[in-house]
Amino acid sequence: VSGKVYLVGAGPGDPELLTRKAERVLAEADIVLHDALVSREVLALVNSGAQIVDVGKRSGRKLLTQEEIHSLLVASAASHAVVVRLKGGDPMLFAHGAEEIDALREAGIDFEVVPGITAGIAAAAVAGISLTDRRAASQALFTTIQRGTVNRSIQWTGISRTTTLIIYMPGADYGEVARQLRDAGWPEDMPCAIVSRVASREQAIRISVLAQLEGEAPLPSPALMIVGRVVRREAAELAAEFEGRAESWDRGGAALKVI
Amino acid sequence: VSGKVYLVGAGPGDPELLTRKAERVLAEADIVLHDALVSREVLALVNSGAQIVDVGKRSGRKLLTQEEIHSLLVASAASHAVVVRLKGGDPMLFAHGAEEIDALREAGIDFEVVPGITAGIAAAAVAGISLTDRRAASQALFTTIQRGTVNRSIQWTGISRTTTLIIYMPGADYGEVARQLRDAGWPEDMPCAIVSRVASREQAIRISVLAQLEGEAPLPSPALMIVGRVVRREAAELAAEFEGRAESWDRGGAALKVI
Numbered sequence: 001v002s003g004k005v006y007l008v009g010a011g012p013g014d015p016e017l018l019t020r021k022a023e024r025v026l027a028e029a030d031i032v033l034h035d036a037l038v039s040r041e042v043l044a045l046v047n048s049g050a051q052i053v054d055v056g057k058r059s060g061r062k063l064l065t066q067e068e069i070h071s072l073l074v075a076s077a078a079s080h081a082v083v084v085r086l087k088g089g090d091p092m093l094f095a096h097g098a099e100e101i102d103a104l105r106e107a108g109i110d111f112e113v114v115p116g117i118t119a120g121i122a123a124a125a126v127a128g129i130s131l132t133d134r135r136a137a138s139q140a141l142f143t144t145i146q147r148g149t150v151n152r153s154i155q156w157t158g159i160s161r162t163t164t165l166i167i168y169m170p171g172a173d174y175g176e177v178a179r180q181l182r183d184a185g186w187p188e189d190m191p192c193a194i195v196s197r198v199a200s201r202e203q204a205i206r207i208s209v210l211a212q213l214e215g216e217a218p219l220p221s222p223a224l225m226i227v228g229r230v231v232r233r234e235a236a237e238l239a240a241e242f243e244g245r246a247e248s249w250d251r252g253g254a255a256l257k258v259i
Numbered sequence: 260v261s262g263k264v265y266l267v268g269a270g271p272g273d274p275e276l277l278t279r280k281a282e283r284v285l286a287e288a289d290i291v292l293h294d295a296l297v298s299r300e301v302l303a304l305v306n307s308g309a310q311i312v313d314v315g316k317r318s319g320r321k322l323l324t325q326e327e328i329h330s331l332l333v334a335s336a337a338s339h340a341v342v343v344r345l346k347g348g349d350p351m352l353f354a355h356g357a358e359e360i361d362a363l364r365e366a367g368i369d370f371e372v373v374p375g376i377t378a379g380i381a382a383a384a385v386a387g388i389s390l391t392d393r394r395a396a397s398q399a400l401f402t403t404i405q406r407g408t409v410n411r412s413i414q415w416t417g418i419s420r421t422t423t424l425i426i427y428m429p430g431a432d433y434g435e436v437a438r439q440l441r442d443a444g445w446p447e448d449m450p451c452a453i454v455s456r457v458a459s460r461e462q463a464i465r466i467s468v469l470a471q472l473e474g475e476a477p478l479p480s481p482a483l484m485i486v487g488r489v490v491r492r493e494a495a496e497l498a499a500e501f502e503g504r505a506e507s508w509d510r511g512g513a514a515l516k517v518i
Contacts, residue, residue: 011278014280015279016278016279016280016283017278017279017280017374018278018279019270019275019276019277019278019279019376020274020275020276020277020278020279020282021273021275021276023279024275090380090384091384091389092380092383092384092388092389092390092391093380093383093389093390093391093399094391095389095391096389096393097389097392098388098389098392098393098394098489099392099394101387101389113383113384113385113387114384115276115376115380115381115383115384116376117278117374117375117376118380121349121351121352121374121377122374124349124351124352124372124374125349125350125351125372125373125374126372128360128372129351129357130350130351130352130354130355130356130357130360131351131352131401132351132352132353132354132401133356133357133358134355134357135357135358138402138403138405138414139400139401139402139403139414140352140400140401140402141398141399141400141401141422142390142391142398142399142400142401143397143398143399144397144398146397155397155398155419155421155422157417158416158417158418158419159417159418160414160417162414163400163414230357
């Protein structure tokens with residue numbers, strides 16, 4: 001057998017946020033290699049005859065290296081017709097998709113990328129924040145915090161204040177994020193939203209400003225931060241309205257808790 | 260009746276790139292107000308009893324103003340239980356979602372945002388370009404070209420060269436885009452990909468570099484441009500492989516033509 005590998009975006013968690021194409025490919029899969037972040041509800045959509053391998057964690061602790069994942073992908077394609085590499089969010093944004101594509105290409109294996117809803121887009125939807133609201137923003141930067149001392153704040157220095165920042169993996173020290181942004185010239189009163197576990201039953205949001213982030217207790221991970229004038233008080237009000245809703249998870253209407 | 264309004268992302272065109280939630284909401288809709296960019300294949304998923312209104316174009320020519328769309332949304336919610344506002348791509352990225360949310364909030368109408376696959380994410384998938392390939396990029400900026408003479412190139416001046424640019428609506432004059440980028444200090448040899456009509460039967464890609472954009476014939480719109488070191492020759496090779504494929508549209512495997 002020389003199988004085909006589908007790099008599939010699982011979205012942020014809610015199984016209703018999968019694309020229809022991802023749903024079809026999961027139903028046709030012979031083997032699925034998934035990251036730790038992929039939700040049980042999404043895995044429930046996999047063909048019942050398929051082998052499911054968690055490559056995010058093995059024995060509950062040890063992580064597979066990226067090289068080991070590449071070997072496993074190539075080996076899987078040699079013995080299975082439809083191989084699915086299932087990643088949280090979207091495979092082409094903060095997901096090491098390129099390295100896996102290179103490994104498949106080198107091995108001469110056919111592949112296709114199925115896009116997914118990335119966490120930042122899902123967070124904007126649940127919080128009702130238009131990332132490019134033309135009254136306050138012209139563009140949206142999907143980024144992550146650079147830790148360590150070298151080139152720390154380079155990436156945010158020259159960015160206009162009409163750019164909305166969507167910061168993946170902000171870590172537990174929100175004060176550090178605020179310091180890097182202030183060092184890069186961002187004003188203290190710039191609004192921000194922290195969205196925790198978006199599109200899960202535990203999703204929660206906090207609306208704040210940069211000056212208030214120092215010393216704040218972190219929300220449960222995974223979380224992301226949206227920084228910019230597009231973040232408005234109304235987003236919190238909207239979130240509060242969500243809180244009272246009785247819609248079930250199955251209807252895709254998990255409550256958004258305001259913390 | 261006081262209905263609920265769903266702002267739904269229709270994705271880039273391929274009906275398989277709708278989310279499962281969008282599919283459900285379209286099946287439950289009583290009225291759908293859609294933009295001109297939404298594909299016929301997506302509209303075919305709408306509840307057969309629902310009223311379908313094209314608010315992107317009326318009488319084949321005239322555009323509704325944003326204000327008129329707001330009025331229509333509010334009026335629709337007064338007489339229909341499930342109102343869908345269907346937008347190409349994602350409602351929170353380059354889609355005037357915030358203004359429509361404000362209008363609904365002012366009118367006291369319940370609403371919910373259903374995210375979609377935005378064109379830039381779909382283009383990255385079909386071209387096999389990892390927007391944040393950690394060997395060449397640290398972040399991804401979703402932006403658009405600012406025309407006119409005031410503050411023309413402000414938005415790209417201070418952005419690090421390890422940022423991947425995804426430029427929506429680059430227009431027909433690719434040389435103008437290249438000039439703005441060069442004025443902002445981007446090197447002439449920076450690779451770029453132009454992806455035309457992504458996720459449609461006519462999708463096409465051109466791989467180039469900034470220096471070569473001047474005078475190039477434009478690809479059919481809508482198109483977008485990806486600029487950055489993550490754009491590699493392999494993307495063109497991948498595209499060429501796609502071209503020979505016999506998979507049908509229904510299988511979500513529309514050929515990607517290299518131009």
